[in-house]
Amino acid sequence: MLKNSLNVIILSVAVVISAFLFSNAFQNRNISDDTISVTGLGKTDFVSDLIVWKGSFSKKSSTLKEAYASLDADREKIKDYLLGKGIPAATIIFSAISFNKDYETSYNANGTVRQTLFTGFTLNQNVSIQSKDVDKIEDISRQSSELINTGVEFYSNAPEYYYTKLAELKIKMIAEATKDASNRAKSIAENADAALGNLKKSDMGVFQIIAQNSSEDYSYGGSFNTNSKNKTATITIKLVYQVD
Numbered sequence: 001m002l003k004n005s006l007n008v009i010i011l012s013v014a015v016v017i018s019a020f021l022f023s024n025a026f027q028n029r030n031i032s033d034d035t036i037s038v039t040g041l042g043k044t045d046f047v048s049d050l051i052v053w054k055g056s057f058s059k060k061s062s063t064l065k066e067a068y069a070s071l072d073a074d075r076e077k078i079k080d081y082l083l084g085k086g087i088p089a090a091t092i093i094f095s096a097i098s099f100n101k102d103y104e105t106s107y108n109a110n111g112t113v114r115q116t117l118f119t120g121f122t123l124n125q126n127v128s129i130q131s132k133d134v135d136k137i138e139d140i141s142r143q144s145s146e147l148i149n150t151g152v153e154f155y156s157n158a159p160e161y162y163y164t165k166l167a168e169l170k171i172k173m174i175a176e177a178t179k180d181a182s183n184r185a186k187s188i189a190e191n192a193d194a195a196l197g198n199l200k201k202s203d204m205g206v207f208q209i210i211a212q213n214s215s216e217d218y219s220y221g222g223s224f225n226t227n228s229k230n231k232t233a234t235i236t237i238k239l240v241y242q243v244d
């Protein structure tokens with residue numbers, strides 16, 4: 001009888017101890033998994049400080065020599081025009097000349113080729129300007145149709161806009177996004193009557209640059225707008241905190 005009672009007591013104590021250990025382990029498990037995940041945003045507007053403007057021109061002739069001579073004459077007209085607008089010669093870059101052989105094809109009534117005749121050459125050349133004088137180059141790009149009056153078939157591309165202090169801007173925005181995420185986490189913890197613990201994990205999103213006040217979509221790999229002078233840059237930072 002005494003032996004049975006002792007066994008019951010020992011079993012009861014073992015059950016109580018096991019329950020305590022299980023409860024403590026369960027509580028610790030919840031604490032270690034109890035986290036707050038927040039995403040902070042860094043956002044800033046800026047104006048491009050570098051412009052790249054490109055254009056192209058071409059000439060056609062029955063002989064390669066004549067085509068080259070005509071293209072050389074047009075290149076000098078373009079160069080003189082740009083120099084006259086106050087653009088430094090060192091910033092005016094002409095590309096290598098490319099050329100194509102032109103053919104004219106005639107067809108029979110049934111659609112088969114009757115003959116193909118060589119008609120001459122078409123020579124093409126590009127010109128590009130890179131400058132920090134954004135406003136001046138922007139104005140000249142709009143006025144470049146004046147070259148047509150000199151007999152030059154000049155095709156102007158839309159300017160591209162860049163920012164030379166992008167690295168410094170990124171660092172500033174990362175700090176801003178991190179601070180925003182931290183403030184969000186503190187606010188959530190305070191309103192939940194919890195204490196914010198150590199930072200467990202941080203992830204940085206992709207850098208996005210779009211035109212100001214535009215409806216451009218963000219890209220999974222990051223957007224980099226070059227069509228607008230006035231831009232908006234954004235970046236996100238995700239922080240995961242332990243909750244005590």
